[in-house]
Amino acid sequence: MKMKKWTCFLIGTLMISSLLGGCAKTPETEKAEPTETKSNLTESGMPIVKEPVTIKFFAPKRFASQNLNDIMLWNEYEKMTNINVEWNDVIREQLVEKKNIILASGDYPDVFYGSRFSSSDQQKYGQQGILIKLNDLIENHAPNIKRILDQNPEIKKAMTMPDGNIYAIPTITDPSFTAMRSGTFMWYKQEWLDKLGVSMPTTTEELYNFLKQVKEKDPNAIPIGGGPIDNLISHIKGSWGLGNRGASHPNVDVDPKTGDLRFIPVASEYKEMLQYIQKLYSEGLLYKDTFSANADQAIANGIEGKYVVHPGYNPEAMFKQKGYTGGLTLTGPHGDQLYANVGATVGSSGQFVITSNNKYPEATMRWVDYLYSDEGAKMFFMGFENVTYKKTADGQYEFVDEIKNNPKGLTQDQAAAQYLTWPGGGYPGILKQQFFKGSEGMPSSVEAVKKVESQFPEEIWAPFVYTQEETDKMSALKADIETYVTEMQAKFITGNVPFTEWDKYTETLKKMGLDEYMEIYEAAYERYKK
Template sequence: MKMKKWMAVSMGTIMISSLLAGCGDTGNKPEAEKPTATSSNVTQSGMPIVKEPVTIKVFSGKRFASQNLNDIMLWNEYKKLSNVNVVWNDVNREQLIEKRNIVLASGDYPDAFYGSRFSSTELLKYGQQGVFVKLNDLIDKYAPNLKRILEQNPDIKKAITLPDGNIYGLPTLTDPSFEAMRSGSFMWYQKSLLDKLGVLEPKTTDELYSFLKQVKEKEPNLIPLGGSKIDSLIPLIKGSWGLGNNGASHPNVDTDPKSGALRFIPVSTEYKEMLQYINKLYSEGLLDKETFSANTDQMIANGTQGKYAVTPGYNPEATFRQKGYVGGLTLKGPHGDQLYANVGSLVGSLGNFAITKNNKNPEATMRWVDYLYSDEGAKMFFMGFENVTYKKTADGQYEYVDDIKNNPKGLTQDQAVGQYLTWPGGGYPGILKQQFFKGSEGMPASVEAVKKVNAQFVKEVWPPFTYTPEEADKLSALQTDINTYVTEMQAKFITGNVPFTEWDNYTAKLQKMGLDEYMKIYKAAYDRYKK
């Protein structure tokens, strides 16, 4: 439930001046030159964005079926502020990809796609087909907030620029100082249990094992380790074997510290040792069996009853309404490795906003979305409106009103926020900043937790890579089979359904599935990124 969020920029914006300004005789101007949503209608800076109202049609996903984006406070108020009326075609996020692709196949494009999670490959495909417009010049002239961010962080610009040199989509960004968002998840320990057993937070993988053994022996009503899927646990311990040394955006590929070459993590000796460690936890009853089931409801039920001694993932205060947990340390592994590998790039999804060729108001549309990259826009997007959804504290901080934090109807914070705002569930353009984001990663316990691990953050965090159409076609065919097999065998090795004596057969099969070709494509994208 990583609720990605935010950031907006100062309301100042650099816009084109009216093309009519300073012209002499205007008496013979044809009616067609009456200001519309072209650059002559766009204001120089501030709000409103346009002098005369304009309407744009936008396709978007939404988290809650009960939401109506055409009648929700956030967009209703922004319409009043900007003079831009957005008509939303909103679909439930479970149907997002299917419905999005139907719209694209129809040729009846909206003016823009919002939060539609296009991959870099899809952006390049539709950009080169002319469906999505190039955003380079629009950003330069009509997006001062995003432009400033790109100038201050050249790696971000490099990450969102596709192989043909163009930008076709706008990303979710994270402010570099918002470290809790860049990491997001931690090993959470029940503080009262640590105190009761008289132990400190584990510092090594061996100490974690010993602590879980104590819990099983002395606290039979508790589940030693659980509350999330296996893909929440592995990113938090893989660094204890030196894996994931280029961050979370590439879970299966990093740099081999011995050779400096790219490494496919799931065939490495270190990965095998990590799985053997988790297998030991599982076989001794220290790791919850639900870790490999689809029974999320049961995990939530256990979590809300405080049954997990240790839970990997997002803040239990947000996921389970449990405040008695503290974030743990980066565990040192059997060979002395101690990396916090679950560090995300500053760049999230590249394709959370795209403007189509049907858009008659691209300048106004760019100004509209650019506001979400400003401080004021981010505050509006993530916090809402003063004395309605948030209040300002005596020390100048922002917090949600009690009706959202402690909803009397029993709604979770996400559900309560979703009555007014649209950020829960992720999938939006903008920038996440700590002062405005109050989801799991912005909670005080998460902010404190990251202070314990940031010294072990990996040094070079790769953003998502971009691929040419030819590379993408080959990679897609290979990646689906390879990743599916890796995930399947990961579970089988950990649960003991397949013994580790089958390891060589496992790696040999991956080679037969085209792993060398997979890594060759990956390297081409990596070399392009480094250049």
């Protein structure tokens, strides 16, 4: 009898130990910071930890030649922080594929950096315990991010998931940096305006007449082109009153007639806009390979100075071409004059997430928080004084000649990427005009935005967030609906599908579930308003 009791006791003890051991391995409990790790933290400033630690990051890069484990920015930051980041870097074109493989494998890095976790990904992997909650870490260990959120409640709202948790840190743009929030502009080659003796176009009709004159004067010139069709649409949609809540929601805004949400690609105004672009295309005014050219072809034409009007990023940065000037907000056929191509202060979502494998979450949060300070932003975007940048007599910052006017013929982005990692990649941080010298921070871009900012929408939406159930439904709907919209956009513009098929197009969208798509959007909008 005693033996039986003793055996039962042992079995019970083993079962309890097994259960406790199982609990110890759950993501929820692994998030707890060991006491010895906390004691290694410094109170504030640099270094972040007293004794060196290593943290594993997964991140994209733009250029294959870059090695994030041996680049000046991160080598110097390691010396400052005492934190050695072990980078697993991939070319940005492989980001989604590689990220999904890692997530499926269960062998996660400590941090996914610049990896574009959508709000649905944040909720999905956050609720599974793969991503840790950042609310308390921001409150207690991220004074720079906390200050930004306290000063800009709309940013916090865009970062907070419906369950009340923050799982990721986004790219943030200083609200006053309007050239960055616009990003791209309509750039006109000044010599052509002078050659034809005309003023900068102020209406869509004047733009058409200008492009037509260019074509007649020089059949080899490309009147307008140099980027994807979305660039052109984003700049002229406001001339038909579309996009009245800004660029973060390219397919949805508010119908001014009813006050209800509107799916832009079925609006009659959108059809008129496409008919206008189709006229440009059919008359050879819009670059004929807009829908088929790759980025290399587009850049090659730009470097040769072939584009007379370029809707896109600053030609000085893109093509090493000076002599372009930013255009005006065009008034459309019904009197609409709106500059819709301006986004919210919250940029790419999910640029920095910490996984449950991370043994140093407090130190990791301190590491990324520095990038949201003035000194951190200057380091990240400008680099190091007298190596990558110099201070001018009037207290401004500018890249050294090796980067601005590279002797080997490298573009500014290519030259900067030898030392820094911001060109062409996603990243956490805050974009400030005084430190960002990429396309949007160039003096000509700053001047360009001054011409159009008085026509910005009165209300600019930040990205919405969705519940997990909404996300599951929306993912399927979005894939079908938005892919179809893009395909038909190209077919209408090229004339492969005539506009007599418009009703069939809108009916197809309804059959694809457009009403449900808009119901989900409405629910997210109602939460956003609150």
